[in-house]
Amino acid sequence: GKNDDEDMQKEIERKFCKDDFNRLEVFGQFNLGFLICKLEGDIFMIDQHAADEKINYEKLQKTTKISPQTLVVPRNLELTAAEEEIIVNNMEMFKQSGFNFTEKETGMAGTRLSLTSLPFFQSTIFCLFFSFPHSFPLHFRKT
Numbered sequence: 001g002k003n004d005d006e007d008m009q010k011e012i013e014r015k016f017c018k019d020d021f022n023r024l025e026v027f028g029q030f031n032l033g034f035l036i037c038k039l040e041g042d043i044f045m046i047d048q049h050a051a052d053e054k055i056n057y058e059k060l061q062k063t064t065k066i067s068p069q070t071l072v073v074p075r076n077l078e079l080t081a082a083e084e085e086i087i088v089n090n091m092e093m094f095k096q097s098g099f100n101f102t103e104k105e106t107g108m109a110g111t112r113l114s115l116t117s118l119p120f121f122q123s124t125i126f127c128l129f130f131s132f133p134h135s136f137p138l139h140f141r142k143t
Helices: 002-012 018-023 048-063 081-089 091-096
Strands: 025-030 034-039 042-047 067-076 100-103 113-121 124-128 138-142
Touching: 034 048, 042 048, 067 100, 081 091, 081 113, 091 100
Parallel strands: none
Antiparallel strands: 025 034, 034 042, 067 113, 100 113, 113 124, 124 138
């Protein structure tokens, strides 16, 4: 019944904390890109490329001070309602990354946001070109 399903779900779920990485026993590699590891009887496959990107991103976050560079003229955005909602729901994360937006209280969904600043670090401005829904590429421009 329901309790059996819940018990089975608890049995297959495992909380994996960042500290658990230090305790992993690596015993193989698969397809030149995945580490096969063991921890307390469980086996994990870790994408080496993704893990490396995560480590580099966390180092960058700790060591880099990104400042917002205010745009002279805010850029009005044309997004889908879902894309606009993603930005609105993650506004603080964007702000911490140097992207600032203003939001109009009225207007058609997808047209209420304007980009008001871009991230700036040393002599590099990070430009975000919106080409939803296909991609969300980040470009770099030396100043």
